[in-house]
Amino acid sequence: MKDRYVIGVDIGGTFTDCVVVDDDGRITIGKAASTPPDFHEGFINAIGVAATRIGISADELIARARAIVHGCTVATNALVEKRTSKTALLTTAGHGDTLFFMQAGHRLASLDAREIAHLAGHTKPESLVPKSLVVEVDERVAADGTVVVELDESRARELVRDLVAQGVESFAVTLLWATANDRHERLLGQIIAEEAPDAFLSLSCDVSPRPGEYQRTVATVINAMIGPVTSTYLKQLDARLQAHGYDGALSVMSCTGGLIDADLASSLPLLTIGSGPVAGLIGAGRLARASADGRDESQINVITGDMGGTTFDVGVIRRGQPVSRAETRHGQYEYFVPTLDVRSVGSGGGSIVAFDDATQSLRVGPQSAGAVPGPAAYLRGGEQATVTDADLVLGYLNPEYFLGGDLALGVQAARDALESAGRPLGFSVEQTAAAAARIVDDQMADAIRLSSIQQGYDPRSCVMYAYGGAGAVHGPQVARSLGIRTLVVPLGDLAAGWSAFGVAASDAVLVQDMPLTLASPFDPDALNKAWKQLEDDVRSAMPAAMRESDPILERSVELRFTMQVNQLRIPAPDGVYGPDEVAQVLRTFEEEYERLYGQGSGYPLAGFMITSLRVSARARLTAVELTAAEAGTPHDAAPEGVRDVIWYELGPQPVPTPVYRGDALVKGSCVTGPAIVEFVDTTLVLRQGQRAMVDPYDSIVIAT
Structure with missing residues (x-):
């Protein structure tokens, strides 16, 4: 079939994002409101928006899909909503x-x-x-x-x-x-x-x-609690896609950082919890490595900030690879499932702004207005103020160009909601909006500190990637407050649906653990036997499509010091083990342990204990690649107009601020803040003195 497509869809709490990549690498984004509890409706609607932008029908786009891959949040929502x-x-x-x-x-x-x-x-x-x-x-x-x-x-x-x-x-x-x-x-x-x-x-x-x-x-x-709702949803979605003419297999994003087939996702829905934010981290890693200009991957350190409608999700890429963790949490419950280390706080565009009786102050989140009814400005029945309402009143957002004009925002509805939220404090509408923006920016900066500084990473040594519908709105101020010198809005307008792109660009993955208790000194023959058995098990469990795509096997091992309780999972070398390979594993463990817990915190004299082995298989199922065009000659872009904007760091008075159209920027275009850059699906809010330039990937690179 001519002109085939890869379709990636990520369902969020407020919007469902779709990214379509054609055979020539052209990328089209579609965005539609999420439709809980019938999430498959929003799934099809988002594909329909992308199809309209391509110039074909949704049925034709689905029927011509080479692959449809999905970041599924049904399990997450079922847990949150009980x-x-x-x-x-x-x-x-x-x-x-x-x-x-x-x-x-x-x-x-x-x-x-x-x-x-x-x-x-x-x-x-x-x-x-x-x-x-x-x-x-x-x-x-x-x-x-x-x-x-x-x-x-x-x-x-x-x-x-x-x-x-x-x-x-x-x-x-x-x-x-x-x-x-x-x-x-x-x-x-x-x-x-x-x-x-x-x-x-x-x-x-x-x-x-x-x-x-x-x-x-x-x-x-x-896994049992969320099993029925997830498996029912995936069956319904598969039936809808087949009815629209799709004859392929549906793949689902997993928290382990890769795609799994829908059957496995139905039986192990636990693997889909948090898969959307994980997909964004995968996409950021792909772009960071592609744009490294030949630099050693070990020099790539990135912090990601995904600000959607409901949450702000933070991830870390260290030495070119996403940071992972062995355990996951649901509230106060901990469980063992391998996942990329993405941490979420309730700070999104839909986060509710309200007076808190307990603290006698303004609170932002974690509750969200969600897709229904949404922010007051959406004019869908919402009466509580949200961060989006604050952004609108401050002048960051254009009420006539939100989602390219597909959704007109109600300024008066936003003002009424903010007036109600700030009344107990005697705040004006503008003061409430400024306070809400400052609070949510500080909350997101704190979330990044928790994911970086408290894990042994200095955010000032990292590049920050800001994406999600509101990532470009708040990312520049968050990066500045953290001392991060470079901020990237990946692929410009595509940042609004970045997690969907991450899904489309992900590899298929299969992860299997083997419980194994071995005390040092380790017998290389015992380890070789265990690795062979585990790798054979992984190969036999692979679906046919993965087995035919030249999968790569990666090993990791979990260890602890014999007389200490903290366990760490570290990469393990391939091949046949002898004394040198065993020594290499122990050196890597000790280095990582001291990085996390401090120099001298380990106790190697007590010996070491292996608690489990893991083999991960990866294979490329889609041909989504990131390619750079020639760099453009740096030049200052021309603004389209001027709008009054309240910059809370400068005071309560509106400042006439130049406004640029994102679709008018080309490679090499430069914009100096303060400025507003309006894309179809997101808005870039540049603070004072920040300078942005469009790079060869159409990403917006900002010197903060």
Whole structure:
């Protein structure tokens, strides 16, 4: 078929973004309101907007798609909105309280320092599963995999029937030491499939096969809770795409940093949580490496800031590669699932601006107006003020050119909402808008500090990539406040749908862990045997399309000092191991440990302990590439007009500010702040003295 396309779609809390890449590398963006709970409607609508810009129908675009790839937030939204299925947990007799114990201090996860210090106020979160639906089964496996007590199959069958009678829709199975021998879990899963064929089944040996009973249980339960809603959504979406003429397979972005097939996403929806922000980080890494001008990848250090309608998501690229972490959090619950380290705060364009009775001050977020009803300025019934309303009143946004004029903004509605929010403080509308903008900028700067400084990275040594619909609006001030010298708005207007581009540009990925407990000195032969088995398992689990695309296997190993509790995952060398390769692994571990915890914090004299091995397979399924044109001759662009803008750092008085049209800028065009640059899908707000230039990739590079 002539003129084929790769379509990437990312669903956010407010907007659904679509990026279409044709065979010649031309990129088209489409943006539509998200449509909860029927998210597939917004998915098709966003494709329709992109199709209109290309000049064809949505049906024709979908039918001519070479691949459709998806950043899916259905699982995330189901957790946040508590639209989860009735779930039962089956576990080994004597271990039914694992979830409720929360492994001592781990209940403090996600709390800030003030909450941790307030001991009298400590509470455990609402349980993921009520105690009435936690069922203990008779079985026991020893730590070495030996079966001590056989599974009582008849009793287990009775228990499952009773849970079905109680209306249970999803089953989570976590048996003690299933990491050493999963036979009883598999057998119990077979019983559940026979007694409850329509129920969703989540086995810990599939979800999180690594030691750590509490984290493994959390992961398995959350996977079960979101399983039915995610699998139903993906089936509905697949049916809609087929009805529009798509004959290919749908791929879904995972939190591990790559694409997985829709069937795997349906059975392991846990892997899709946070996949949209992860996709943006992947796209930023691709662009940073492409624009490195031959520099060593080890010199590439990037901080990403994705400001959408609901959240601000921060990621870090260190030495050319996205930073990852071994554990993930849902509120105060921690679980083991490999993910890129993207951290979110409730600071987006739709974040609600309101008076806080407790602090007697103005608060921004974390609650959001979302897609429905949205900011007051959208004129869709929203009455609460949001950051978007503040940006409009300050003059950052053009009410007649929002989304290229597809959505006219109501200035008076925004003013009314801000007046109500600021009234208890005696603030004028403009003062409330300025305060809201300053607060949200400071919150985003703090989020970057948490993701960089507290992880051992200096943001001043990094380039910042700002994207998402509001990233270019607030990114320049956030970068300046952090001392970051260079800010990039990637590919200009495409920054508004950058996560969708990241999805389209991602590789297929398959990750498998092997629980393994080895104490030093390590036997190279034992490691070689384990690596071979794990790599063989990965190859056999690959879908055909991935197997045919020359996949690359990457190893990593998780270690700790024998007498310390902090575990780190580090890259491991390929090939056959001898003493030199083992020594290299230990050196890398010690260097990373001291970078994170300080010089001298390790205790190598006590020895080392390997806790798990991991093999990741990657393969290119799409041909999306970033290519640079010739650099343009630097020249000052001509403004289209002037608009009054309130710059909160200068005071409350409006300042006449030049306004530029983004589509009039070419490679080499320069703009000096203060200035407003209006694109179709986003707006760049340059602060005083900042200078922006369009580079060969059409990115806007800003000296802050």
